[in-house]
Amino acid sequence: MLGSFKFVLLLSLIYLCKAAEEDVLDLTDSDFSTLISEHDTALVMFYAPWCGHCKRLKPEYAQAAGILKNDETPVMLAKVDCTEGGKSTCEKFSVSGYPTLKIFRKGELSQEYNGPRESNGIVKYMRAQVGPSSKDLLTVADYEAFTSKDEVVVVGFFEKETDLKGEFLKTADKMREEVTFGHTSAKEVLEKSGYKDNVVLFRPKRLQNKFEESSIVYKGDTDMYSLKAFIKENYHGLVGVRQKENIQDFTNPLVVAYYDVDYVKNPKGTNYWRNRVLKVAKEMNEVNFAVSDKDDFTHELNEFGMDYVKTDKPIVAGRDSDGNKFIMTAEFSIENLLAFSKDLIDGKLEPFIKSEALPENNDGPVKVAVGKNFKELVTDSGRDALVEFYAPWCGHCQKLAPVWDELGEKLKNEDVDIVKIDATANDWPKSLYDVSGFPTIYWKPKDSTKKPVRYNGGRSLEDFLKYVSEHASSELKGWDRKGVAKKDEL
Secondary structure, three states: OOHHHHHHHHHHHHHHHHHHHHHOOOEEEOOHHHHOOOOOOOEEEEEEEOOHHHHHHHHHHHHHHHHHHOOOOOEEEEEEOOOOOOHHHHHOOOOOOOOOEEEEEEOEEEEEEEOOOOOOHHHHHHHOOOOOOOOOOOOHHHHHHOOOOOOOOOEEOOOOHHHHHHHHHHHHHHOOOOEEEEEOHHHHHHHOOOOOOOOEEEHHHHOOOOOEEEEEEOOOOOOOOOHHHHHHHHHOOOEEOOHHHHHHHHHOOOOEEEOOOOOOOOHHHHHHHHHHHHHHHHHHOOOOEEEEOOOOOHHHHHHHHOOOOOOOOEEEEEEEEOEEEOOOOOOOOHHHHHHHHHHHHHHOOOOEEEOOEEEEEEEEOOOEOOOHHHHHHHHHHHHEEEEEEEEEOOOHHHHHHHHHHHHHOOOOOOOOOEEEEOOOOOOOEEEOOOOOOOEEEEEOOOOOOOOOOOOOOOOOOOOOHHHHHHHHOOOOHHHOOOOOOOOOOO
């Protein structure tokens, strides 16, 4: 019986996946122009079947397609395989990497898609692409339905034409992909709401609490505080719900409580812990606070040295304004959270550094940096350094390894360090070294007042020798500034 149930469940899941896949229009060179022109607004994913990022995006994309097709103003999501039937189309639209997403309107390319890669974020971003940037609320019913949405909304109430209305409409155009806007001049709506010539930010019911107002009024009475700044400051409130698609909204210093954040299945339990964080946030305006779902941010918890959350209570971690990481080791409580946040701001906490063990011997021609010795070996060494950030699984890194070892051997008697660090297992000063792919190489000058510079040259031994020869603080003993080997004097 149990086996039959599992079989039926498996068939149901397969059916749902196929149904979702069918909501994505599959286009080729032969039908792209014809089919794409049938839709007012369409999002097209140009992909390659072997691409890992494409595989991860595919289910999110399909889920978004199923939602958007049923909207009052539907948006079609389509895909083009750039390795098979869509090669010419991908070339026509200058697709050089996968996945590439582009927005089309009535068959014509409109713009690049630069939005989120999760289903909810895709839906919100694409809904903002259709219709006016602000919905005209003509009746009280329109107004009440709009302000009852399960998201933050911003509404302009305008009895007459004013500069504030002009600013509102311009801001709505600029922020339509991030925020839902509505406006009204209807007499009955103005009387019902009690607002006239104001802009009001409304928080959804699920996020309302006793620590902050449920709606906030912007009067546009100062030149120093724009409507855009007002929205950004108040959008998430004292404690924002931090998700993958809005992570860029939360800046350091930041303290995050990780637990089962689920406003669909468990809104009461979600707010039980959020309210406790809110109580601390109300007392501390020097820190930004947020809650995040522990399962959605497993990768982030890993960065703090935690493989999984062992308790039902929130786990708290934070970063200071310099990006240093800190973990609250005490059990979650309002008192402990307040103490942790104050100590973070006051610089009283020991930063958490993700690190492999220190190398037993680091006297080889290539120095091995880890999280615990990066500052000593690279940042404060007082020496020039060429640093490779690599990943053990990276094919390009593996190909570079013998060249890197040979470079270290060639320069072992010079005042330059050749360094490598496994970027998947160690921390480093990310504000100075932006690593977005592997291998990433930086030149770190001896002079501590100069910032590290990203190396974008060739990958041969000769390329590296020429670069180091040119950029070394002091001319190398064995090579001139052009990278030409010096002859031994007789």
